[in-house]
Amino acid sequence: MTAPFRHVAVIGLGLLGGSVLHAVRANLPGTATSGYDADPVVRARARELGLADTIADSAAQAAQGADLVVLCVPVGAMEAAARELAPGLAPDCIVTDVGSSKASVARALAEALPGACVIPSHPVAGTEQSGPDAGFATLFRNRWCIVTPPADADAAAVARVVSLWEAFGAMVEMMDAEHHDMVLAVTSHLPHLIAYTIVGTASDLEKVTESEVIKFSAGGFRDFTRIAASDPTMWRDVFLNNRDAVLQMLQRFTEDLTELQKAIRKGDGQFLFDHFARTRAIRRGIIEMGQDDARPDFGRSDHNGAKG
Numbered sequence: 001m002t003a004p005f006r007h008v009a010v011i012g013l014g015l016l017g018g019s020v021l022h023a024v025r026a027n028l029p030g031t032a033t034s035g036y037d038a039d040p041v042v043r044a045r046a047r048e049l050g051l052a053d054t055i056a057d058s059a060a061q062a063a064q065g066a067d068l069v070v071l072c073v074p075v076g077a078m079e080a081a082a083r084e085l086a087p088g089l090a091p092d093c094i095v096t097d098v099g100s101s102k103a104s105v106a107r108a109l110a111e112a113l114p115g116a117c118v119i120p121s122h123p124v125a126g127t128e129q130s131g132p133d134a135g136f137a138t139l140f141r142n143r144w145c146i147v148t149p150p151a152d153a154d155a156a157a158v159a160r161v162v163s164l165w166e167a168f169g170a171m172v173e174m175m176d177a178e179h180h181d182m183v184l185a186v187t188s189h190l191p192h193l194i195a196y197t198i199v200g201t202a203s204d205l206e207k208v209t210e211s212e213v214i215k216f217s218a219g220g221f222r223d224f225t226r227i228a229a230s231d232p233t234m235w236r237d238v239f240l241n242n243r244d245a246v247l248q249m250l251q252r253f254t255e256d257l258t259e260l261q262k263a264i265r266k267g268d269g270q271f272l273f274d275h276f277a278r279t280r281a282i283r284r285g286i287i288e289m290g291q292d293d294a295r296p297d298f299g300r301s302d303h304n305g306a307k308g
């Protein structure tokens with residue numbers, strides 16, 4: 001396979017930016033890389049780790065000579081990062097991003113980079129870790145990557161972005177940004193919000209029950225604490241940027257929770273049983289589709305143990 005790009009520049013050198021750079025090295029030998037992060041401590045660490053061929057001291061410098069720029073910053077920082085790199089952007093360079101929400105990012109990038117070829121992406125792959133040490137080459141393997149091209153996108157540019165993610169081992173699906181935001185609100189954003197809530201609630205209760213919450217924390221609670229350890233800046237930005245879809249899904253969730261609450265109060269065992277049987281079937285369906293990332297070998301045979 002011929003490499004889809006000659007030179008990939010990555011802005012934001014945390015979990016996602018580091019993983020993109022590792023994946024380029026592992027899967028696209030001969031492709032040049034450059035990187036930039038707004039945090040000088042992260043830049044210094046990226047140099048120590050040798051994350052890219054060059055770690056630049058400005059976004060514009062990192063973008064110079066690149067035919068692909070991948071923005072890997074929190075969604076609330078996409079616009080500022082794009083404005084900073086703009087002076088270094090070659091006219092034929094394609095810009096993509098990895099942001100967890102898409103409609104507001106697409107608008108921000110179109111505004112910051114008028115006339116540029118912007119093809120947004122969202123690799124649905126990550127961990128609760130962050131920072132330049134957290135990335136690994138196999139993060140995207142056997143994972144979905146959702147590409148959300150604007151309606152008038154250049155087909156050849158879309159195909160090149162798709163082949164980048166496929167070279168990293170991802171499975172690509174295309175949809176519009178609004179649909180993406182609705183789907184991810186329920187499959188990813190709401191679960192994170194619930195984890196943040198339950199861990200906060202349990203911690204408040206701990207003040208009453210002393211150390212019992214930790215002592216008796218069974219599997220379920222432990223799983224929530226992993227998710228609730230995710231990066232606060234990143235998730236603050238996701239909720240502020242996908243506000244409408246999250247609020248819509250949260251409304252629906254609250255209604256369904258109230259139904260379960262009512263069934264418990266009324267002693268309606270049949271309602272509870274039927275509901276739990278339905279959700280068990282959903283989980284089993286996920287496993288049959290081969291998307292069970294609880295399996296220890298799932299798509300990450302050689303990573304550095306970032307995900308617990």
Ligand SMILES: NC(=O)C1=CN([C@@H]2O[C@H](COP(=O)(O)OP(=O)(O)OC[C@H]3O[C@@H](n4cnc5c(N)ncnc54)[C@H](O)[C@@H]3O)[C@@H](O)[C@H]2O)C=CC1
Pocket residue numbers: 011012013014015016017036037038039042059072073074075077080081098099100101122123124125126127128129130131132231234238
């Ligand atoms: N963490 C995860 O599991 C996943 C995250 N994403 C998305 O990937 C993006 C990055 O997330 P992570 O890599 O996890 O975060 P991270 O916190 O590990 O890395 C983000 C980096 O961006 C840098 N940064 C912030 N503003 C900047 C700016 N204006 N210019 C240059 N650098 C800047 C920060 O200093 C930081 O080093 C976010 O948009 C997030 O929604 C997507 C899929 C999974």
Ligand SMILES: O=C(O)C(=O)Cc1ccc(O)cc1
Pocket residue numbers: 099100123124125126127128188227
């Ligand atoms: O660690 C987990 O369980 C995740 O859910 C990772 C993740 C976080 C954000 C995304 O946009 C995609 C994947």
